Amino acid sequence: MIRFYYYHVVYVGLMNIMMLVPALLISHRFSGGVSAIPLAIAAGTLIAYLTSSCFQRFPGLGLPEIFDRFLPRWLACFLNGIGIVIWATGGIIVLYSYSNTIGLFFNPETSPYINLTIMAIACIWAASRCSRSVQFTNEMLLILSTPMIFWILLKAMLSPWLDWDAIWIVANQVTKPPSAISFYAATFVFSGAMNATLFNRLTKPGYKLRYRWIIPLIGTMFLLVSFFVPIGFHGTQAVGNYLYIWSVTTDCLIMKYGFIQRVLYLFLLLYTLLSLLFVMNTWHTAMEFFKACFRRYPPATDQPRVPAVNWYVCIALAAITFAYAYFTNDLRNRILSEIWLVSRFFIEVILTALLLLFVYMDRRSKQRRRAPPKSSGNPASKATGS
Template structure:
């Protein structure tokens, strides 16, 4: 099942256009965004490789079982709960962000609360599935999504309005040193590998992870397409006027002889599926992490956990607007990057200790 390792990484790469990564990078296009992308590709690939090496030393074990072997309860429990909250926040950001996008482009007359409630109910239900069922669903959705994503990128580069001069103009800012905010957003594309801290229970690692080159190659392609296509379509200055940059970019594309003329509908159809499987994955991992701190785990416990997260997501969408959501998403990127560096270091060290014990 090693292929699911790549699926988790690619899912996070594809979902980045929903969680405001393009917005953060576009705002920093004159202040180190290109440099951040260039740094993020080898750094993210390295972190993924180190985390894989660490988890490979514990076949059939998730992070709760690994921490139970090496950490006392007073450290293990708060760390697992904190990691669970981080995963819940990742799913909640996508729920609220995509609900706003759906209202704006598909059904402006609907209620935001009702829209969020629909995504929350589906996410809570599917998050309680078994880990293997979620991975199988992820595989099916990616097999459908990847050709559609490739077609959208093809249509973007074939568009007559695509301005290569706008793309080439950004080369003047290649050597600008990026900020922590920009680097955190750029590295988010590779974060999907962290989910194996739960799904490692199902993996059967071989001595060598074949086709690891897929991760940096996919990172290069998706990172630069995410950043440069909106600039080429919308322009270096006008691109700053949009919040949902990739939705507006796809809305400028047309399929002259297609059954659906506006590419934006194809884009939204694609990201409904990707958003739901991403929410499912995040909330499933978060539920398993939080559930592991309880000595007794009745069947209804996971429903209590996901129900609490769903209620919190509804309250979050009600009391905060899109501008505030974007601000908190930026802060989450920064915190995630720091936690990711620390977690990879810990798991790699524990894996080395287990190997040489």
């Protein structure tokens, strides 16, 4: 089951492109965005290490069950409600952003709601499955898409049109004081570790999460590539003129084999799978947090039949997405993405602190159970001895 943990680390790191993290960092490239990256790597790695260590102490338990074990019921439901908002909002932002990107680059004349409808139906069906089915879907979609995505990233880094002088100019801005918003956004690359909040239910007692040194390597690679490669293609000034910066960047690449010459089409096809994967996981997590607020829905990782409540919750999330698409635009979506990225960081810090507290409470309770009972003095024996 260890590999499933790293699947979440990989696809969330790749999804930082759809969460507009590179565009936000690039907008602060001369005002602290570069110096924020190493700080984000350190903070994200620390949070990932702490949370993974804490969840190993509670095998087979998701975060809602851990809340119920150590907190009052009302407080556990309140924290579950925060989880619903954070995870559901992330899926809504990605679903809107990607359906809008598809419309812009493939067929601008088509109504944006057509793409949104098709993707929403797929997400409703996938997110409503049981947790084990969602895990297996993660594996299949990542095996299909990740090799080609890594090939595109490698092709971009080795491209003769990549201007290393522009990259070097921006990299020299590392001496500027770090930007707070850039720091919060850059830590999102490491947020895949937080998906254990729900999928820790699938772990077995005694499991050990090995090879955690992979987390900083993957996160650092995704951050540096997604930030510096667009600068190398578009220059230090023009790179700030684009919102969906990686869609424009991949359109600069050309394939000399196959009937598809523009890499953009292959890139968007692959990120269709990743976007559906991200929304499936976030909506599924939000759905399980919602069900955890009610005693009538005990946690279950395997369900032969999909409960009706799963359909209701996922359809409600899709309806909220359509309402969001109706009232928003690219500018508002970017502002909300920034707010979500900042809020997500503080929620992760709070959850990490709570998990450390729960581990401490669990150790204390086990020590009390193991400690031998204190022997009390026997007056009769004292009198006999005297």
